[in-house]
Amino acid sequence: MKTIPSPGIIFSLILGAFLIACQPSAPSKTDHQASENESPDYEHLAKEIMLKAKGTLGSKLVTAIKQSGAPYAIDFCATQATHLTDSVGEANQAGIRRAAKNFRNPSNTANQRDLAYIESIESDLKNGIAPKPSTLIADKEVEVRFPILTEELCMQCHGIINDHISTETYERILANYPDDRATGFEPNSLRGIWVINLEKE
Numbered sequence: 001m002k003t004i005p006s007p008g009i010i011f012s013l014i015l016g017a018f019l020i021a022c023q024p025s026a027p028s029k030t031d032h033q034a035s036e037n038e039s040p041d042y043e044h045l046a047k048e049i050m051l052k053a054k055g056t057l058g059s060k061l062v063t064a065i066k067q068s069g070a071p072y073a074i075d076f077c078a079t080q081a082t083h084l085t086d087s088v089g090e091a092n093q094a095g096i097r098r099a100a101k102n103f104r105n106p107s108n109t110a111n112q113r114d115l116a117y118i119e120s121i122e123s124d125l126k127n128g129i130a131p132k133p134s135t136l137i138a139d140k141e142v143e144v145r146f147p148i149l150t151e152e153l154c155m156q157c158h159g160i161i162n163d164h165i166s167t168e169t170y171e172r173i174l175a176n177y178p179d180d181r182a183t184g185f186e187p188n189s190l191r192g193i194w195v196i197n198l199e200k201e
């Protein structure tokens, strides 16, 4: 006597076929798009590098705070942040820097093009528009900028002094950065920007 497959088995077979059929379609669509458009997707390339730098910096920062507290993490950031981002840049043949109008580290001072982008993002945020990256393509180089927004974690070092920021932490901030301008922020505001420089292909 032949066995008749149960409805459950039939359903699994159909679902399996559907899943298998679905898989190849996603990558081939991307290939197709890439071949149609000759210029590389610089924003996408820059975003991947930015996310690596952000991930590296973020995880080291969280570890430093957990292990030894925010005041110690100030000293950690002061000595390590730029090295960490530089090394992500070198590994990816890109330039990476952070820039801010209200900077902590004076070497992160925004230049004219950074300021133009910062101001456009500030006005977008005021008008409830989601901030977007900007890509400038020059002869030999491409410059991509991304916003850096604050979140709860940032408040202990960039929030309001003696409220979010403890006296001890603020002492370490001033010891490292006597001209600090990077306090008084609220969550979800523009703290600064990432600037990624790529060679034009």
Ligand code: HEC
Residues within 6 Å of the ligand: 061, 065, 070, 071, 073, 074, 075, 077, 078, 081, 082, 098, 099, 100, 102, 103, 104, 105, 106, 108, 148, 149, 150, 151, 153, 154, 155, 156, 157, 158, 182, 191, 192, 193
């Ligand atoms: C433990 C304290 C601490 C925390 C928490 C912290 N920062 Fe900072 N931040 C610093 C210090 C110190 C610097 C200056 C050293 C550096 O990173 O170049 C800095 C610099 C920066 C800069 C570079 C521009 C500048 O002002 O020099 C940006 C952008 C920034 N922080 C964003 C953030 C964001 C966003 C968060 C939350 C996700 C955050 N920070 C959390 C201490 C902190």
